[in-house]
Amino acid sequence: MAPDSIRKIIHLDMDAFYASVEQRDNPELRGRPVAVGGARERGVVAAASYEAREYGVRSAMPSVTALRKCPELVFVPPRFAVYKEISRQIRAIFAEYTPLIEPLSLDEAYLDVTHNLKQLESATQIAREIRAKILQETQLTASAGISYNKFLAKLASDYRKPNGQFVVRPEHGLAFVAGLAVGQFHGIGPVTAARMNQLGIFTGADLRDQPVEFLQQHFGKAGRYYHAIARAEDHRPVEADRLRKSVGSETTFAQDLTAFTDLLDGLRPSIEEVWEYCQRSGILGRTVTVKVKFADFQQITRSRSSVGAIPSQAVLERLCRELVEGLFPLEKGVRLLGVTLSNLNTGQPMAGRQLTLGF
Known part of the structure; x- marks a missing residue:
């Protein structure tokens, strides 16, 4: 790659996002091991604070396992509306520097800052400024990876977590x-x-x-x-407002799930992430697919299409619930669940809502 064609890519990743928001908003939780999710016997951890991670608590882990690893663990219910609003704040900060923003989820995104709005030459400086603005405006920390392609930038963002950044230069x-x-x-x-x-x-x-x-x-x-x-090559561009044929999310569980309520809890984060994309992009879909991978790695999908676009998260949840019901009685445990929305209506934005500027 010629020097004048080298891109400057930043991968921004919020630190323990859901759990950090809860600790920010409730001072009694600060410094304590916190899990976002359901504490009941069949609950699943949606996110864990760094204090909880020190005990081996991880997202997608059954709550009973998490409590066994960390008896002092404090469970709090998720507040997705709050997380989404903070995510919009963070993306508005990104948009001050570049229009080339590729969100991956509520708490992470790629930014191409090769030609940025502030005419800054240093991607390292841009990442540092963005992280400082996020901290100032949200009281939350973010980590960043900086490199010449998306693969390396994402790897680099893990290297100084939490609240740090790491650069992989072309020669390295x-x-x-x-x-x-x-x-x-x-x-x-x-x-x-x-x-x-x-x-x-x-x-x-x-x-x-x-x-x-x-x-x-x-x-x-x-x-x-x-x-x-393996050769540090990745030519994928940062794709802002890309035209997609489908949008999906999936979770692999630390322990196999067998109960109906467990499967519903396990699907909920994927449903939230898929619907958040629909809200952000103004795109709706007609077909929902639930992906299931069993303990023996057999994989199946179950789909359902509606005549018109699926209009709300509640309807999406109901369709997913009906598809899961059709799996029972189960003959074996489930290790992975995913939700995909397809037959996207990319030409007509969602009626009745105003899209966020800059994305």
Whole structure:
């Protein structure tokens, strides 16, 4: 890549977002292990504070397991309307620097600041300013990764968490990737990492040694992607207001779910994330699909389409509930659940609401 074509990409990620909001708004929770989610026997952790993470508490973990790991854990119910409003504040800050914003969820986004609105040459300075503005306006901290592509920027944002930032410069990209375990790569999950380990591939350097034909033989179409990222290559642009054919979200659970209420709780974060995208983009869809991966890794999907666009989150939740009901009685546990909305009405924004400017 020629020097004049090198992009400057920032990945911004809020620190323990949901839990940090709750600690901000309730001083009694500060410094204590906090979980956002349901405390009842069949509840699931939606988010955990850093104090809780020190005990091994993680999102998507059953509440009973979380309490076993951390008996002092304080559960608070989620307030998604509050999280969404703060997310809008944060994205307004992003928009002061660049129109090229690609939100990934309520609490993270890619920014292309190669040609930014403030004419600043340093992406490091921009990331530092954005994080300072977020702290000033929301009293919440964010971490940032800065690099010349999206893959490296996302990896880098984990390196100084919480409340820090890390840069991977073009001359360091190859060495940075080579030293990582393949399980640290975004896009390589635990199952794929285990398969790679069985093939003698443990690090980025090991992955780089494999010809693309070998990777495609064992990993199909994803093999070419693995071949590229092992070489610190990622040519995907930051896509603002991109035209999408579908929008989806999924969660893998620390323990297999079997009860109906567990499955509903497990789907709720994905439903919230999908609907938040609909609200932000002004796009609606007609078809909802629930993805289910069982404990033995068998995967199925169940879909339902409506005559018109699904008009509200309540309707989306009802359709998901009906699709889950059709799975019972279950013969085996569920390790992953996802929700996808498709047949998107990309030409007509949602009636009755005003879209956020700058996105």
